[in-house]
Amino acid sequence: MLVLEELAGKKDLSKTGVVKLALRLLQTVDARVEPGKKLIVEDEITKDKSELVIL
Amino acid sequence: MTESLVYLQKVESGEFVPASLYDEITDEHLAMWSASWIPAMKVHCNNCPLLDSPEDSHWDWKRKAEGWRELLGYRSFSLVCDNELQGLMLVNDITSARLLEQFGKPIVYVQFLSTAPWNRLEIASSPKYRGVGRIMVLASIECSRESGFKGRIGLHSLPRAEVFYEQKCGFTRLGNDSRHQNLCYFEMTEKQADDFCHK
Numbered sequence: 001m002l003v004l005e006e007l008a009g010k011k012d013l014s015k016t017g018v019v020k021l022a023l024r025l026l027q028t029v030d031a032r033v034e035p036g037k038k039l040i041v042e043d044e045i046t047k048d049k050s051e052l053v054i055l
Numbered sequence: 056m057t058e059s060l061v062y063l064q065k066v067e068s069g070e071f072v073p074a075s076l077y078d079e080i081t082d083e084h085l086a087m088w089s090a091s092w093i094p095a096m097k098v099h100c101n102n103c104p105l106l107d108s109p110e111d112s113h114w115d116w117k118r119k120a121e122g123w124r125e126l127l128g129y130r131s132f133s134l135v136c137d138n139e140l141q142g143l144m145l146v147n148d149i150t151s152a153r154l155l156e157q158f159g160k161p162i163v164y165v166q167f168l169s170t171a172p173w174n175r176l177e178i179a180s181s182p183k184y185r186g187v188g189r190i191m192v193l194a195s196i197e198c199s200r201e202s203g204f205k206g207r208i209g210l211h212s213l214p215r216a217e218v219f220y221e222q223k224c225g226f227t228r229l230g231n232d233s234r235h236q237n238l239c240y241f242e243m244t245e246k247q248a249d250d251f252c253h254k
Contacts, residue, residue: 012160017203021161024128024149
């Protein structure tokens with residue numbers, strides 16, 4: 001999987017490390033984002049906010 | 056749960072004594088915190104002006120530990136010496152670096168780190184043990200290495216601990232963070248982590 005190799009390079013991790021990190025992140029997000037809560041990404045300079053839609 | 060042998064220094068005699076570092080805060084550790092840290096902290100806070108209270112005196116370790124216990128991305132550590140709880144730490148390994156040279160790479164982020172009230176000069180006229188903070192920083196570096204992050208770590212420091220992190224540990228200061236109670240953010244690179252471990 002090309003995306004896995006790209007992420008491993010970008011994050012300075014092994015491919016296994018990327019998958020483990022992804023699992024930890026997904027579990028954390030899943031535990032935090034309950035009905036009525038949103039996950040927002042904010043641009044520090046422009047203060048623009050965009051919502052990450054979690055399925 | 057893993058137990059590692061570490062050493063703390065008795066301030067009074069200068070002697071190094073064995074201690075146990077656990078990679079978990081158990082119910083037993085929380086009971087020790089509740090039975091010994093809270094009363095000692097309360098006595099101190101009742102006898103000093105509000106502004107002089109330790110900056111972490113309100114931290115509820117029971118709530119903190121239980122809030123993250125089930126999550127894979129969070130790890131807790133406790134340090135016990137002479138059957139007394141000497142230190143507690145909560146870290147996560149789902150945070151990204153901010154320092155330009157390692158920006159976006161994963162780090163272990165130290166969320167909370169405390170040493171027992173009797174080990175602090177601001178509370179005890181003659182502190183009992185020295186070295187809790189150093190051992191916890193070393194543990195977070197080791198945790199970072201285990202996760203494949205090569206020792207990269209970061210944290211927001213309470214104001215009175217800034218000198219320790221910057222001068223004793225060798226973190227890079229990245230400035231105050233308005234999104235995080237205006238606390239100063241510090242980060243350590245792989246090289247800084249190696250240097251600190253060999254000090």
